[in-house]
Amino acid sequence: MAVYTHLGAEQLAALIAEFDVGALRSAKGIAEGVQNSNWLIETAGRDGSGARFILTMYEERTEVRELPFFLGLMDHLSARGCPVPATIHDRAGASFRQLDGKAVALIEFLSGVSVSEPTVGQARAVGEALARLHLASLDFPMVRTNDLGPAGWRRLVDGCGADGLDRIDPALGALVTRELDDLEAHWPADLPRSVIHADLFPDNVLMLGDRVCGLIDFYFACIDLTAYDLAVTHAAWCFDATGRHFAPELSAALIGGYETVRPLSAAERAALPLLARGAAMRFLSSRAYDWLHTPADAFVTRKDPLAFARRLTFYRDQPGVFA
Numbered sequence: 001m002a003v004y005t006h007l008g009a010e011q012l013a014a015l016i017a018e019f020d021v022g023a024l025r026s027a028k029g030i031a032e033g034v035q036n037s038n039w040l041i042e043t044a045g046r047d048g049s050g051a052r053f054i055l056t057m058y059e060e061r062t063e064v065r066e067l068p069f070f071l072g073l074m075d076h077l078s079a080r081g082c083p084v085p086a087t088i089h090d091r092a093g094a095s096f097r098q099l100d101g102k103a104v105a106l107i108e109f110l111s112g113v114s115v116s117e118p119t120v121g122q123a124r125a126v127g128e129a130l131a132r133l134h135l136a137s138l139d140f141p142m143v144r145t146n147d148l149g150p151a152g153w154r155r156l157v158d159g160c161g162a163d164g165l166d167r168i169d170p171a172l173g174a175l176v177t178r179e180l181d182d183l184e185a186h187w188p189a190d191l192p193r194s195v196i197h198a199d200l201f202p203d204n205v206l207m208l209g210d211r212v213c214g215l216i217d218f219y220f221a222c223i224d225l226t227a228y229d230l231a232v233t234h235a236a237w238c239f240d241a242t243g244r245h246f247a248p249e250l251s252a253a254l255i256g257g258y259e260t261v262r263p264l265s266a267a268e269r270a271a272l273p274l275l276a277r278g279a280a281m282r283f284l285s286s287r288a289y290d291w292l293h294t295p296a297d298a299f300v301t302r303k304d305p306l307a308f309a310r311r312l313t314f315y316r317d318q319p320g321v322f323a
């Protein structure tokens, strides 16, 4: 359960009183998520008819100095009509506050549920929503570089130690070494750049039927190659959880939906196989690092790196899926 910090009722009530949202009525810890602590908050609302919010307490993996970028981006996208939660600013106008030495933000609650077996209609809608996010962020003035690009993957892989990858699977070290060298040598520099979400997995999209109601968890967002974000979303949506089964119909729907809003250039389309290998390497390297550095009996469930090793092999062997 991802509530790492206990907050007492009095402490929560005093915190909520700093916002113009009515008095606290209830607060329930949210089990999903591994990075930060989240509560579903109910208040009386400004007019007494009730209102719901998400309270996020940023734990050590989110850098507080980066919050103005993440929260400012959410406000920017929300103001431009994207289904992104806005932050509720406190009475002094701040988008986050300090509580018990940690940063906390009150965030608009959005309806919807995360799907685990996406349909073609849902994949299409996510593609469209991602393209709208890219276009809506073009005039966002802040900058954050991607610390999980090729140099970041190398850092994580080095952090796995000389035989760490092979302890996960005997063939993993050789695969990663070969692919990482090749990705570093050929990673494109001249494709269009924009804000990217960089982690748009199904658990970060709230849906009702085929409608995208919420894009959440912007804590990896940064400026990078726009088409790389489509590749990340492809890797996240177009396979089963094990990475063994590719769903061509979801792939066509995701990319088709994206292109109804933002057509890819010929260079972006040609780069997709490489970008998808990079996307697979991104999650393979972070999952492998966490796999080796998280005790087996820890509070959080470790995510399987091999599910992304299989995607990496698939993208390497089947570049034609993007033709």
Ligand SMILES: Nc1ncnc2c1ncn2[C@@H]1O[C@H](COP(=O)(O)OP(=O)(O)OP(=O)(O)O)[C@@H](O)[C@H]1O
Pocket (backbone or CB within 6 Å): 002, 030, 032, 033, 034, 035, 036, 037, 038, 054, 085, 107, 108, 109, 110, 111, 114, 203, 204, 214, 216, 217, 219
């Ligand atoms: N704005 C929102 N509206 C409704 N529900 C939300 C909202 N933000 C978060 N949630 C709920 O809280 C859960 C955890 O949120 P989130 O994924 O941001 O946590 P996290 O610990 O930062 O994530 P992760 O482990 O994916 O990095 C989500 O799965 C969703 O159910």
Ligand SMILES: N[C@@H](CCO)C(=O)O
Pocket (backbone or CB within 6 Å): 199, 201, 283, 286, 287, 303
């Ligand atoms: N979405 C990521 C976790 C956050 O980086 C994964 O599934 O590995």
